Each structure stands twice: as C-alpha cells, then as structure tokens.
Amino acid sequence: MCGIVAYVGDKQAAPIIIKGLKRLEYRGYDSAGIALLNGKLNVYKKQGKVADLEQVLDGKTLNSTIGIGHTRWATHGEPNDVNAHPHYSGSKNLALIHNGIIENYESLKKELISRGHTFDSDTDSEVLIHLIEDIRDNNDCTLGRAVRLAMQQVIGAYAIVVMDKDAPSQLIAARKGSPLVIGVGKGEFFLASDATPIIEYTNEVVYLDDYEIAVINEGELEVKSHKDVPKTPYIQTLEMELESIEKGGYEHFMLKEIFEQSRSIGDCLRGRIYPKDALIKLGGLRKHGNTIANANRIIIVACGTSWHAGLVAEYIFEELARIPVEVEYASEFRYRNPIINEGDVVFAISQSGETADTLAALELAKKKGAHIYGVCNVVGSSIARLTDAGVYTHAGPEIGVASTKAFTAQVTVLTLIALMIAKKRNSLSDEAIKELSRELESVPEKVAIALENAAEIEKISAVYKDAKNFLYLGRGYNFPVALEGALKLKEISYIHAEGYPAAEMKHGPIALIDEEMPVVVIATRDSSYDKVVSNIQEVKARKGKIIAVVTKGDALIPSMADHVIEVPDTHPVLMPLVSVIPLQFLSYYIAVMRGCNVDQPRNLAKSVTVE
Ligand code: M6R
Secondary structure (H helix, E strand, O other): OOEEEEEEOOOOHHHHHHHHHHHHHHHOOOEEEEEEEEOEEEEEEEEOOHHHHHHHHOOOOOOOOEEEEEEEOOOOOOOOOOOOOOEEOOOOOEEEEEEEEEOOHHHHHHHHHHOOOOOOOOOOHHHHHHHHHHHHHHHOOOHHHHHHHHHHHOOEEEEEEEEEOOOOOEEEEEEEEOOOEEEEOOOOEEEEOOOOOOOOOOOEEEEOOOOEEEEEEOOEEEEEEOOOOEEOOOOEEOOOOHHHHOOOOOOOHHHHHHHOHHHHHHHHHOOOEEHHHOEEOOHHHOOOHHHHHOOOOEEEEEOHHHHHHHHHHHHHHHHHHOOOEEEEEHHHHOOOOOOOOOOOEEEEEEOOOOOHHHHHHHHHHHHOOOEEEEEEOOOOOHHHHHOOEEEEOOOOOOOOOOOOHHHHHHHHHHHHHHHHHHHHHOOOOHHHHHHHHHHHHOHHHHHHHHHOOHHHHHHHHHHHOOOOEEEEEEOOOHHHHHHHHHHHHHHHHOOEEEEEEHHHHHHOHHHHOOOOOEEEEEEOOOOOHHHHHHHHHHHHHOOOEEEEEEEOOOOOHHHOOOEEEEEOOOOHHHHHHHHHHHHHHHHHHHHHHOOOOOOOOOOOOOOOOOO
C-alpha cells in the first residue's frame, strides 16, 4: 500500500521518479506527489493518478538531480491534494514520503502541537516529518541522527525517505514493517517500495531490514541500525527482466498475467520435479524436509487469493501426505490466541511477501515456537526473509491487482511440497508419486489449451455483464476455485458474487436463485461429478442460468447448462490449476465490458501492508 520512489545521482530525477511511480501505481492510486530540489524544495502533489500529477508538472522547470515521489492508498485522511505525499516539515526545509501506518501519531501530534507545530493534512505521515525536524532543531544534530531518534518514538509500520533543502545529494531512508529497496547504480541511488522502478537502471540492490536507517550522501551509502550500529549493506543481484514488468502489447497487466500461466507454471516446476525417480527437489526446503514431514499438523496462514491457494493445499496435503492441515485467515489467526504446539509447522502463502496480517501471523507463530516457512513470489520480501526457509513461486512480477498467475504458481509449489512430504512419510507409493509428477509436468500444456477459450468466454461475458449477482459452486478441489472465481469477479467488476461448496447451496443460497441469477458451476470429472450434476439440476429447476466449466468431452452437462466451457482433463488434485483459468477470463472480460479499471480496481491495492 502506497508506493515510494526516490532518486539521487547525476540524472534528472523527475522523469525517473514519475516513471517509477507509474510502475508502483498498483500499490495505491488515489493521489500522487513529488518533491524536487531546484533552489527551493518544491513539492507538487495531486489527487488522482500519476497522470494527473504529470499534468500539474507540465510546463514547470523541474531541474533537479534529487527527488522523492509517492503514490498513495489512503489510510488516515481522505484522498485529496493536501493529504497526498510528500509532506513538508514546518519550516518547509524538509520533505518526507511514507508507506505504512503510524499507530501513535495522535499522541505524537498532540505533543508537537503543544510545542508550536501546526499541521496541514489529516495524515499520520505528516507527524513524522515534524517530529524529525523538531528533534533536529532541538538537538542540533544531523538529519540522520534526527531520523533515528524520531523512529525510536514511533509505533507502527513505516518505510520513509526524507530530503533536505540544504543537502542536495543526501537522502535518508528508514524502514520497519514496510518494504524498501535501494538500487545501487554508478554514482547514483534509487529507492523504492519494490524493485520494479529500479530494474531498468540497475540490478544491484540492497533490501533494507526492519529498524535500519540508510544515509545516502555524496555518492556513498551508509546503513546503520536504529541503535546506531553500522551494518554492511548486502548487495544482491536481481534476475528480474524489464519486459516482465511491462504490458508487452496486452491491454491490461491482468490479461497478460492470465496468458502467462502456462509459462509461469512451467518456470515454477523447472528443476524441481523428476518423475522418473519419484523425486521432488525444493532447494529452499532441503534442510527442512524432515521437520515438515514430522510435523503433528500444518497451519497455513494467508489472505485473499493466497488463502484460496492455502485451501487447495489443505486438500492436497491431507490427501497426499496425510498430515492434518488448518487454513487460517492471517488476520483472524493473529488476534485469537491460537494454540501452537511444539513441532507445529506454519506456512505463510503470499504473492507479495509483504501482506501485513500474514507477516504478523507468522511473527506470532514464530514467537510461540512454530517452525515457519514461506511460499512467496517476490524475492527478498519481508515474509521470505522472516521465515526459516521457503519456496519461491517464480511466477515473475504480478502487477494486476487481481491475482492470477500467483495463484496457480502457489498451488503448483504447494503440490510439490505435498509430494515431497508424501515421499518422506511413505504416504504415497513411488508409483503414485511418479504418476502425479508426470501429470503435473503436463499441466503447463493443459493450461495452454484452457487459455485458448478466451474468445468464447468473452462472448459469454457479454451475456452476463449486467448481472447484479453471481453464484460460484464447486466441490472438493473445485470448491476453493469457486471462492477464487467469485473473489475475482467482485474485486474487478464490482458485481456481488459468492462462492459456495455446491452441496451447501441447498442450505441457504438456493433461495437466491431465479432467472436473473448466473451460477458458475465448476463441474469437472471427479468423484463428486454426479453430485454436482444434481446441483446443476437444482439450479435449473429454479430457472437459474448455468455457466459450467466441464472436462473436455463431457456429454451430459452440455444438455443442461446454458453455457459450457471445456478444460482438458487432469488428475483431480491438479484440476484447480486448469479450472481456474476460465473464471479468471470471465471476471476480466466482464470488468472490461463494464468499463472498470481492471488493473487498478477501486479501493484496492496490490500489497496490503497495513492491517
Ligand atoms: O500478496 P498476498 O498474496 O499476501 O496478497 C493477499 C491478498 O491481498 C491478495 O491475494 C488479494 O486478495 C488479491 N487482490 C486477490 O486478487
């Protein structure tokens, strides 16, 4: 939530920062701003998109080789020009951008007001820059020290960057709980919430850790702990390609990411699966296989789509590895004093690796003595770094707010983990592991076939684009897929949708069904197929409209359903990887036809870094 970008070097800062903000716009898009040093410390900000900010900048002299920029997802204070970042200090000599939430901002603000400070905005963030200036003025110290002392008083989460009118080559950054990456170029530095604004200029990066403060001055980077202990910055080389964060000819990132899934699942499997030897190699878990296999139970914590992937994993782990699994919304888990016993294993699933609730749930589990592991997409993310070990999904950057390729990559990784544990626990024969592994290897090809349905699903979407409600039904492995389909539709097209286990329909939701109600049924061939067919008949008897996702060659359901979308057959355990594809397309096309902003749906942000 909120994207921050900063630059200092010998190039013009404004174009770098504006381009970076556009790349980060998926993190927040209700207002944007930039501060540049051009004799004066000038702050320009505007409610709306980065494009609206560009209009404000149009025709202005922006000559500055240092600057900070921000794209906002409002928490404290409504989205407007004043609440947009950067925020000035009282003297207007300092400016700050902030991502996170300052929980004790009211008490800090009261104290600062009593000392004569006045505030322009309703934000928690403005308090920080007043606090920093107050400390600097009253202690006659450097800005770096003032930031450090200020952050010691702050409760909450932050990634901040501060610039000073009188220090044209200095940026100061600090982090706790919100991500911050520093790109190290030749005599220049880039700071951002993730690597996407940086990668075009350098692939050498330093991930700032919690409670660290970075001072960049005169081309030098110095990192210290908030207790003033010097740290040696660890420079990593990123493998991300520029084209992976661009639309590549697609109208939206979401569409591009849907189409990438055959490739991304393949990337996720590469080098990890050896069907001939019934072998699964997950480098990240190499030393932890026995701990997981010997666990009394596995708890999965996640949010949103990642939680749906966790639900699929519950079914897979229990079926293949015969370990009890509980799947928890991270936000509930952390606040309900959960029982965690020695030997429990907790997996966090997160595309971004930055989701605040998931991170906090993991911290709690760690404190209670659990072994904690991660399934993350973003390399170097907070969850990836907090966990004992984990597996990256290698889906590549996911920019569309609606998660698509991350879901299929998560399910793929979780299947690999389940197979690895099944082998260690002898809960599956080598023959069964070989068969499932071979089938898993064929999934990218099957997904490619499912992707060929795009045009047909576009036509179905045109029929239902004005529906007020949707119901999604599935059983077994397809139940989490129903939840995922409903979430996709809700978040990008703003149509109310609910996902249900198909058999639960008659315990309530059936009352909603009439001729106005489209019901998406995921009815692929598995052990509950006949039961799902009965559920379809129950819907038809009440004049509901059926959009059925069926296994290729199904001869029965087409005679009952209003629309049929075929997907290739695969093992039921792997079916979510294929059956989710039509639902992603359906939500995408309906949203486009309703004129919605698919990649940046209202009120949402890609990484939910506040609780
Ligand atoms: O980055 P994470 O996987 O931790 O994000 C979790 C959810 O915020 C995310 O899946 C959200 O529900 C998506 N917008 C769904 O498309």
